[in-house]
Structure formats: structure tokens, C-alpha cells
Amino acid sequence: MNTPAFPAVPQRLGLYPVVDTVGWIERLLGAGVRTIQLRIKDKHDDDVEADIVAAIKLSQRHEARLFINDYWRLAIKHRAYGVHLGQEDMDVANLDAIRDAGLRLGLSTHDNMEMDRALAARPSYIALGHVFPTNTKQMPSAPQGLTQLAAHIKTLGDYPTVAIGGISIDRVPAVLATGVGSVAVVSAITHAADWRAATAQLLELVGAGDE
Ligand SMILES: Cc1ncc(COP(=O)(O)OP(=O)(O)O)c(N)n1
């Protein structure tokens, strides 16, 4: 039997900040961000549940698309917009349960093999990383660079795509020129001297995503 597809997301998810606190979620939704991820690493479900509930409530109030990284059971339990998972997570997460609950799914990829594996699961979007060197996360692979990113975007056609990894404001125009539908950033916002100005500039360049 064919694998059923996950629910669709807009083809262009726009600016996509990836943040680790409810405070950042609140600030960025207030600043006009409409696609966002809560990425809290390596905690027990019990220790993150309250934050996940609070983040989901904020996203609903702002009519925003909130993806929960890693904690797929809590995302289902509290009806988040979506879940973001990595390749290793795919081995342990119950993808059928995520799909049956109506949640969208984003999957990380870093090369052709991971892309094929991700596409077989028919996720809502494919994330492609890391485009440039990043200090935010230790990466086992080399950065894929703009040429490889552009080739992947071409292969994926109309599939919703997200670029991530080392994307600073000055690199955004070149990233967008590949045709990618969304730009995910951590440090370009959270380490900016003026996060409001950085977010406004990024929203101007990337947009908040399609409705
Ligand atoms: C939009 C987006 N793309 C990639 C990632 C990385 O996810 P993952 O491979 O699960 O690694 P961790 O973020 O869990 O360290 C992401 N979070 N978001």
C-alpha cells in the first residue's frame, strides 16, 4: 500500500525562527513571525510539557504555525500545528500516530540519501541543511553550500522546502535565489545585537509565508 502523505503546509513557509524558550516564541510572534519552531534539547517530557502547552497556546492566539522539535508525543497530545524530526528521530517516532492526529511533519536532510529516505515518508516539508558552517549545533557532515542547495531545490520541484544552517541576514538573498520556500534561523535572531531590527529585516526579505 502507498504511504499516505502528511497534511500539506503552504509552499512558502517564509521566515522560520528556531528557538528554545517560550519567551522567544512570544516575542517573535508579536513581531509578526508566522512560522516558528520550539527546539528544547534533551529534556524529559515532563520537564518540557508546560512550555510546549504555553507555546501552542501562543501560536493559536497569533494564528501561527508552530512546529515542536523532537517531542512528538506532546505535540500530538496538545495538538500542535506540526512536528519537526531528524533522521535518527524517524527510527523511533511513530510517524503514523503523528499523521493520524493531523499534525504536519517536517524532516531534516543533509544529503541525497537522507532526502530519499525523508521523501519516502511523504512529510509536509523537507529541511535542507546545513547550508553554511554553523556554531549553533555540532554537525557530523560538511556544509552543503548554495550550489548543492539549489540542486536539491530543483529536484524537489514544488515540494515545500526549508533551508537551515549558518544563514545570516546578508546571506539570505543568495539563499532565496535557490528558490527555497523558507529560511530557518537561530543565531541570526537570537544572537543579534538588536533582535527586533534583525527580525524585521528578515521578515522584509523572506516574508512571513503564504496563508
Ligand atoms: C527547520 C529545521 N531543520 C532542521 C532541524 C534539525 O533537526 P534535527 O535533525 O532533528 O536536529 P535537532 O534540531 O533536534 O538538533 C531543525 N530543528 N529545524
Ligand SMILES: Cc1nc(C(=O)O)sc1CCOP(=O)(O)O
Ligand atoms: C538546529 C540546526 N539544524 C541544522 C541542520 O542542518 O539540520 S543546522 C541547525 C542550527 C542552525 O542555527 P544557525 O541558524 O544559528 O546556524
Ligand SMILES: [Mg+2]
Ligand atoms: Mg530533532
